[in-house]
Amino acid sequence: MKILIIEDEQQLAESMATYLSGENYICEIASTLQEARIRTELHSYDCILLDIGLPDGNGLTILHDLKADKKEDCVLIISAKDSLDDRVAGLQLGADDYLVKPFHLSELSARISAIIRRKNFNGNNKISFHEIELDTFLKTVSIGKNILELTKKEYELLLYFLINKGRVISKDAIATHLWGDEMDMTNNFDFIYTHIKNLRKKLADAGCGDYIKSVYGMGYRFTNS
Amino acid sequence: MKLFTKYRQVNLIATSTILLVSALCYYMIVRQILIAQLDDDLTTEMQEVIDFVKTNDTLPLPVNNNAEQLFFTRVQQNIAGIHISTVPIFSLKENENEVFRQIEFPLSIKGKDYLATVREPQAETEDLIRYIVLVTISMLVVLLGILFFINRYLLKKLWDPFYKTLDELKTFSLSGKTKLNLQSNQVTEFAQLNEAVKSMASQVQQEYISLKMFTENASHEMQTPLAVIRSKMDNLVQDENLKADQLNQLNDIYQALGKLQHLMQSLLLLTRIENGQYVDNEIIPLDELIKEKCNQFHELFQSKNISLELNVQQKNIPFNKQLIDILLNNLLSNAARHTPEEGKIDVYLNELEFSICNSGENALNDKEIFNRFYKENNSPGMGLGLAIVKQICVFEHLHVSYNFHKRMHCFKISFMNSDSAQI
Numbered sequence: 001m002k003i004l005i006i007e008d009e010q011q012l013a014e015s016m017a018t019y020l021s022g023e024n025y026i027c028e029i030a031s032t033l034q035e036a037r038i039r040t041e042l043h044s045y046d047c048i049l050l051d052i053g054l055p056d057g058n059g060l061t062i063l064h065d066l067k068a069d070k071k072e073d074c075v076l077i078i079s080a081k082d083s084l085d086d087r088v089a090g091l092q093l094g095a096d097d098y099l100v101k102p103f104h105l106s107e108l109s110a111r112i113s114a115i116i117r118r119k120n121f122n123g124n125n126k127i128s129f130h131e132i133e134l135d136t137f138l139k140t141v142s143i144g145k146n147i148l149e150l151t152k153k154e155y156e157l158l159l160y161f162l163i164n165k166g167r168v169i170s171k172d173a174i175a176t177h178l179w180g181d182e183m184d185m186t187n188n189f190d191f192i193y194t195h196i197k198n199l200r201k202k203l204a205d206a207g208c209g210d211y212i213k214s215v216y217g218m219g220y221r222f223t224n225s
Numbered sequence: 226m227k228l229f230t231k232y233r234q235v236n237l238i239a240t241s242t243i244l245l246v247s248a249l250c251y252y253m254i255v256r257q258i259l260i261a262q263l264d265d266d267l268t269t270e271m272q273e274v275i276d277f278v279k280t281n282d283t284l285p286l287p288v289n290n291n292a293e294q295l296f297f298t299r300v301q302q303n304i305a306g307i308h309i310s311t312v313p314i315f316s317l318k319e320n321e322n323e324v325f326r327q328i329e330f331p332l333s334i335k336g337k338d339y340l341a342t343v344r345e346p347q348a349e350t351e352d353l354i355r356y357i358v359l360v361t362i363s364m365l366v367v368l369l370g371i372l373f374f375i376n377r378y379l380l381k382k383l384w385d386p387f388y389k390t391l392d393e394l395k396t397f398s399l400s401g402k403t404k405l406n407l408q409s410n411q412v413t414e415f416a417q418l419n420e421a422v423k424s425m426a427s428q429v430q431q432e433y434i435s436l437k438m439f440t441e442n443a444s445h446e447m448q449t450p451l452a453v454i455r456s457k458m459d460n461l462v463q464d465e466n467l468k469a470d471q472l473n474q475l476n477d478i479y480q481a482l483g484k485l486q487h488l489m490q491s492l493l494l495l496t497r498i499e500n501g502q503y504v505d506n507e508i509i510p511l512d513e514l515i516k517e518k519c520n521q522f523h524e525l526f527q528s529k530n531i532s533l534e535l536n537v538q539q540k541n542i543p544f545n546k547q548l549i550d551i552l553l554n555n556l557l558s559n560a561a562r563h564t565p566e567e568g569k570i571d572v573y574l575n576e577l578e579f580s581i582c583n584s585g586e587n588a589l590n591d592k593e594i595f596n597r598f599y600k601e602n603n604s605p606g607m608g609l610g611l612a613i614v615k616q617i618c619v620f621e622h623l624h625v626s627y628n629f630h631k632r633m634h635c636f637k638i639s640f641m642n643s644d645s646a647q648i
Contacts, residue, residue: 009449015456022463080448102452102486105459153524168462170476172483179521191528216472218462218479 001116002043005029006036006059007051007078012101016049019105020112022167033057040066045073046119047112050095052079052086060093067094074115078103100181104173106164113163127162130224131208134162143206153178154199161212161222170219196220229380236376244365252358259350260326264309267328270295270343271307278332284339294325294344303331303338311347323348386415390422397426399433437496444493451486458482484607491609494551495597498616503545511549512537512574518553519572525561526570531583537574542640548617555610556581556636562606563634571633580637588629595625611636 003025007013010031017027028045030036033056040048040062048066052059063075077090080101087098096115099108117125117136125137134141139155141148150158160169160177171189178195200212213221274295277285288295308329313322325344332339386408393405405426407419462475497503515537526533542549560570560583568584593599595615600608614636618625624639 009453011453012449012456015453015460018460019456019463080445080452101448102455105456170459170462170479172479173459191524194524194528215462216469216476218472218476 001025001046003027003112004036004039004043004045004048004073006033006049006054006062007031008054009051016105016108019167020109023109023113023163025112031055033059033062036062037065040071040073044071046116047074047076049108049112050075050077052077052081052090060090063090063093063095072119074119076108076111076115078108104170104176106160106167106169106173107177110160110163110177127159129162129165129211129222132158132162132203132211134159143203143208146206148202148206150199150202153195154202157195157199161220165222168215168219168221172219174219228384229377232376232380233373236373240369240372244362244369248358248362248365251361252354255357256350256354259354260347263326263345263347263350264328267309267326267343267345270345271328271330271341274341274343275330275332278334282334284332284334292345295342297332297339297341300338300340303333304329304340305331312344314344324351326350383412386410386412387418390415390419394422394426399430404430437500440492440496441500444489444496447489448486451482451489455482455486488607488609491607491613494613495609495616498548498613498620501620503548503620506543506545508541509544509546509549511540511542511544511579514549515553515572515574515579518557522557522561526564529561529564530567531561531564532569534569534571537572538576540574540576540579540640544621548621552614552617555614559606559610559636563604577641578637578639580635582633582635584632585629585634586632589627589634591627591629594627 001024003020005013005016005027007016007029008031013029013031017029020027025046028039030039031054033054036050036054036059048062050059050062059077059079063077066073066075075095077095077098078101079086079090079098090098096118097111099111125135127134127136131143132141133143136159141150141155141158156178157174160174171192174192175189178192196212200210203212204210209224211222211224213223215221270293274285284297285295287297310327310329312325312327314325315321316323324347326347327342327344329340329342332341390407393407397405405423407423410416410419458475458479462472467475516535519533519535523533560581563585564570564583565585570584571580571582573580573582589601590599595611596608597612598608599612600606615625618638624641626637626639628635628637
């Protein structure tokens with residue numbers, strides 16, 4: 001899977017590339033509008049991460065050009081502007097999603113994964129990890145032949161873990177992913193623990209191994225090691 | 226006290242005093258002149274009597290009428306010189322004392338001494354004086370009245386530009402885009418005043434705008450480095466060789482970062498509300514939205530075993546969608562955070578008001594609770610949540626209040642448009 005990161009902040013672009021490379025994405029970086037234009041004209045990407053505020057112009061023009069050329073690259077806008085107008089303008093131009101800076105890389109990864117899954121609608125909707133099989137179309141989880149009865153939050157939590165498997169995910173990232181940014185919980189993540197506990201129990205009851213590892217009060221890692 | 230009133234007071238006191246003093250002086254002077262005139266007449270009369278005596282060597286006939294009295298008294302020892310004086314004489318006719326001016330002088334006829342007295346009534350003089358003074362006073366009163374009215378209308382007209390400027394200033398708003406509309410004036414003082422006010426207002430407005438721009442830009446620009454830090458952190462914690470101690474420190478950085486980000490977003494939000502960037506109101510079914518939000522917070526409440534009592538009636542309200550979201554989020558987050566374990570939260574909505582109450586121990590400072598960065602002891606928040614609530618209510622012309630009743634903290638938003646909601 002090829003991803004183009006259009007971002008003028010070099011440090012941020014590199015971080016994103018580092019994290020996403022671990023997920024088997026091949027990342028290219030463009031830091032100006034001109035560079036980005038050359039790349040998008042020459043190649044096609046599974047997903048383009050687009051920063052709006054670029055030094056030589058508004059990133060939305062790239063989006064405009066892509067749509068005018070009837071290219072099918074998915075576009076995820078990443079912007080420091082979180083005003084509703086920008087969001088609406090971006091989505092109206094045909095962007096697939098909108099992420100406000102600063103964000104967690106695990107969240108970025110989940111969004112990209114969701115966009116690509118939506119696009120490859122006819123492709124594989126199944127994400128599997130050892131005995132766990134998750135169907136993103138039917139929204140079901142099965143362990144072998146057992147179908148798990150998960151709540152909406154537990155399903156989302158498991159999906160988040162599977163997409164970021166092997167990675168440490170901070171509690172803050174989990175809270176933001178499940179409840180959105182607006183719930184101001186100010187580092188009170190006790191209630192996340194309840195969900196983790198329930199999910200763990202349901203997985204164990206279905207005969208699944210315990211893959212959710214706690215990382216020293218920092219967060220969790222979904223891994224078999 | 227109005228300027229006119231003050232001026233009129235001073236004016237009235239000053240003119241009345243001058244009027245009284247001048248009337249008194251006038252009275253004295255006229256009286257003096259008339260008495261001198263009377264004395265002249267008496268002296269002429271005396272001269273005539275003396276001349277008569279010299280010529281005829283006998284006393285003239287005494288006279289006694291309304292205008293004049295002349296009589297002679299035989300005396301042993303005559304007085305020396307001439308005496309002029311004012312004497313009250315009892316008059317049978319009028320049955321009261323009448324004032325006369327008299328002149329006494331010695332006469333000597335054939336070796337006999339006489340005291341001659343000539344009297345003329347002073348009453349006529351007094352009457353004359355009275356009339357003159359009366360006319361004078363009435364003239365002055367009329368003059369004063371005319372002056373008063375001229376002052377009144379002239380002053381009003383003169384000060385008119387001042388009041389126009391004042392009215393214009395009253396409607397002036399710092400955040401408003403409108404400039405002061407001050408008319409040019411031919412009177413130098415007012416022209417200067419208008420100039421000074423205009424330049425001050427535009428300077429203040431400019432500074433205010435640049436301050437707001439600064440807040441917005443600063444918060445905005447800080448998002449990028451924050452994003453860099455966060456992404457670097459996200460990558461850093463992936464290192465499997467990190468020790469527990471290092472992970473703990475990284476976790477502290479994460480938490481501080483989260484706070485910082487939240488702070489930036491809150492400040493940005495406050496600035497945007499103040500700038501009036503949220504203008505599109507739509508009809509919000511508040512009851513449904515509240516139920517939805519409570520549902521979202523359900524897990525958070527449950528984790529602390531908080532019981533929620535929801536009592537909402539159907540209510541539609543014109544509101545900005547984003548702002549009402551933020552408002553409810555902040556109030557519910559606030560309640561969730563400060564309600565003790567096993568506590569309770571009451572959410573109440575009817576046609577007139579919306580209130581959200583949560584159990585607690587002690588009343589909070591209701592004067593400061595909505596201030597920015599105000600925090601009760603041990604509050605884990607930033608002290609901006611309620612400031613944002615207040616700002617949103619002010620923006621939407623609603624009144625928000627806090628009270629503590631029966632061990633419940635209550636935040637109430639009244640839907641009646643309230644002027645007291647203005648700051």
